[in-house]
Amino acid sequence: MAKNNTHSQFETTILRPLKSGPDDLSAFIVLPNSASAALPRWGRTSVDVSMNGYDFEATLEPDGQLSHWLPISKDQLEAASVGVGDQVNFTIIGVEKEPEPALPADFQQALAAAPEARAVWEDTTTIARVDWIHWIVTAKQAKTRAKRIADACDMLASGKRRVCCFDPSGYYSKALSAPKAAE
Incomplete structure (x- = not known):
């Protein structure tokens, strides 16, 4: 690009x-x-x-x-x-500089309870934080979202700065798409 x-x-x-x-x-x-x-x-x-x-x-x-x-x-x-x-x-x-993404309340609570994860989170780039949040909010079920939040905290606490298992374009996984248009 x-x-x-x-x-x-x-x-x-x-x-x-x-x-x-x-x-x-x-x-x-x-x-x-x-x-x-x-x-x-x-x-x-x-x-x-x-x-x-x-x-x-x-x-x-x-x-x-x-x-x-x-x-x-x-x-x-x-x-x-x-x-x-x-x-x-x-x-x-x-835009020249990506704005800081809004932190979902459930993820914010999880980070507050995991100081090691929070420290790595605060030290990552804005784009990395956008991708972490996008991975979490694109979960289709509440159970999946909760698991992604727990996994995110574990990965961050272990030092991972980028979400490992998410294609942010949706191209390779076909997980993302535009809405279907009404006729």
């Missing part, structure tokens, strides 16, 4: 998800492959977005096809004066 020029402009249709997810996703787009290829990584990545001239920061999600998808909220649609089904102009620019 290119690291220097992450600026991409394209036009695409805003899609409505077939099913609403836990975050009540209103709309989304799938980036063209050329726009994803210009980004600094295939996994979750933060970008500055311009949607029909309305600017905001967002985190792109990997779609498992070596591309990314962008969740779009109802408020963002309204602010840009666009709707589902509209052809919209986008500009995507990778």
Whole structure:
């Protein structure tokens, strides 16, 4: 992936998800492959977005096809004066420094109870923390999530700085994908 020029402009249709997810996703787009290829990584990545001239920061999600998808909220649609089904102009620019990811409460509690793990966590890079959190939150079942949190604490306590068993792009495991679009 290119690291220097992450600026991409394209036009695409805003899609409505077939099913609403836990975050009540209103709309989304799938980036063209050329726009994803210009980004600094295939996994979750933060970008500055311009949607029909309305600017905001967002985190792109990997779609498992070596591309990314962008969740779009109802408020963002309204602010840009666009709707589902509209052809919209986008500009995507990778941020210079990845923002610190929000730490889920259950993982935060587990790290608080494991000082050795917490020390390694605090000494890792932001991108590594993004990948750890992404691995945990992509668990489909509560039991799997709890196991991943316990495993993360064990791995961190043993000195592992990166999650060992997670493909953040979803390409090789096919674990990640964009939502299915409603017709």
